[in-house]
Amino acid sequence: MVWRAVWRRPGQVARIGAWSVLEALPAFLIGHAVARAIEDGFAAGSVGTGLGWLAALGGAWVVAALAARQVVLAVAAVAEPFRDDLLTRVVEGAVREGQDSSAVARAGMQVELARDAFAAVVTTVRGFAFTAGGVLLGMLTLAPGALVLVLPPFAAGLGLFLMSLPLLARRQRAFLIADEELAAAMAVTAGGLRDIVACGDEDRVADRLAGRVEAQAAAARALARVTAVRTAALGVGGWLPVVLVLAGTPWLASGGAGAGVIVGMLAYLTQSLVPALNGLVHGLGVSGVRLVATLSRIVAGAPPEPPAAPRARPAGAEVTLRGVTFAYGPHSEPVVDRLDLRVPEGDHLAVVGPSGAGKSTLAALMAGVLRPGAGEVTIGGVPAHAADQSARVLIPQEAYVFRGTLRENLTYLSDGADPGPAVAALGAEWLVERIGGYGALVEPKALSAGERQLVALVRAYLSPARLIILDEASCHLDPAAEARVEDAFTRRGGTLVVVAHRLTSALRARRILLMDGSRTTVGSHEELIRRSPLYADLAGHWQPETVP
Structure with a gap:
């Protein structure tokens, strides 16, 4: 469903890609700009050259900010039809099933959550892909040898996070169900408080609600344990490469990398790659999982669509x-x-x-x-x-x-x-x-x-x-x-x-x-x-x- 929503608007996808290239320009330029500003500028006594490289980096950030606005508009042009399709499915299902307005309103809220999560996922995945691509291309052209220190832990952290996503989605869905069941039980109980007290049934009702609360808390704890994997993935894929570059500085220097190149590599990691991976981990870990859980609820709650009846021209208007x-x-x-x-x-x-x-x-x-x-x-x-x-x-x-x-x-x-x-x-x-x-x-x-x-x-x-x-x-x-x-x-x-x-x-x-x-x-x-x-x-x- 998500893939169809993205690729049915190829023009907007191309627009997102084109603006994303410009938005990722600082991710490619930052290491080169820092390295050249130090080695060709300030370290060589040419302040003007150093400031010129930093000004070029600032100009790239201005271009990226303008491109980011266009990316948001293009993502919205993809997300709104996705929302319309979901809402149509929900309303048609509600009409066929004769559901009341409150059920439609709840489903409508789920559709809005799905639309927001869909837009966040598209934005996050796109941002990570283009930023990571810009960083790796920049490193390859600045200090190819440093990729030996960066790529293995980065790939390991990314793989660890991606492998945890299915379990994270299941735990998130279980938590949502437990939370909704608790809310429904609380609503029923609140509506019958007078009858509960009149019948002396407080203890039994309290025990039943306590069971719901415990089920919701257990689901929350299970979700938290899986969520901790995100922190581990970020540490392995984002911060371990920084440590390895610092530890490998003598080796890089022996290969001809100067102080400017080392600082430029650290700029690539700390200012571009780590934020991009952090955005992906939190974006997919929250919005992506929420999208999967919400869509599964919508699809599971919608009755199968009946086959379209053939349209016939009436013989008259009686x-x-x-x-x-x-x-x-x-x-x-x-x-x-x-x-x-x-x-x-x-x-x-x-x-x-x-x-x-x-x-x-x-x-x-x-x-x-x-x-x-x-x-x-x-x-x-x-x-x-x-x-x-x-x-x-x-x-x-x-x-x-x-x-x-x-x-x-x-x-x-x-x-x-x-x-x-x-x-x-x-x-x-x-x-x-x-x-x-x-x-x-x-x-x-x-x-x-x-x-x-x-x-x-x-x-x-x-x-x-x-x-x-x-x-x-x-x-x-x-x-x-x-x-x-x-x-x-x-x-x-x-x-x-x-x-x-x-x-x-x-x-x-x-x-x-x-x-x-x-x-x-x-x-x-x-x-x-x-x-x-x-x-x-x-x-x-x-x-x-x-x-x-």
């Missing part, structure tokens, strides 16, 4: 629900319960009911966004979830507008159609003028909620869909603008389903569906006034001035 039941969880009360409903092609249906009655759920079921736990929803004889996406459009209350030109926002469901007739039909000319024309860039945050809704409504009007579902999609418009929108969609043809926000929406519809928990009633406004006390009550609470 919507049929047969025995449809839907609940947001295995133990939740059904929001829609054994509903039978037929919306003929060309019908105009308004859906009304108290808050929480399931109106938005019904709209999502009709559109195929949600799949019923029992029963069947079809569009033109095709299961709603398998219907071609161009067959229907669902506009929710919070309309989606993206950063792009106004024309792109209006026409991306209609393959570049002329937006003018739709804009005129829905009365949106003033909005086009206010934004600055069809070619003007749209900033979603700069639009009001009503303006975003109007953009989405024009987009739906332009689409080829014969089924339009408006889930309070005009609630932020004034009553006159809402009336014009709904009249335009009625004249447009096809099937129109409106989750009503105002009484006028219900009055304009040919039929009205009243939802009240598991009970539903269908009829005209006059019929429902006579047959349903709930509808009469709802109609009485709507503002009279909105009724034409």
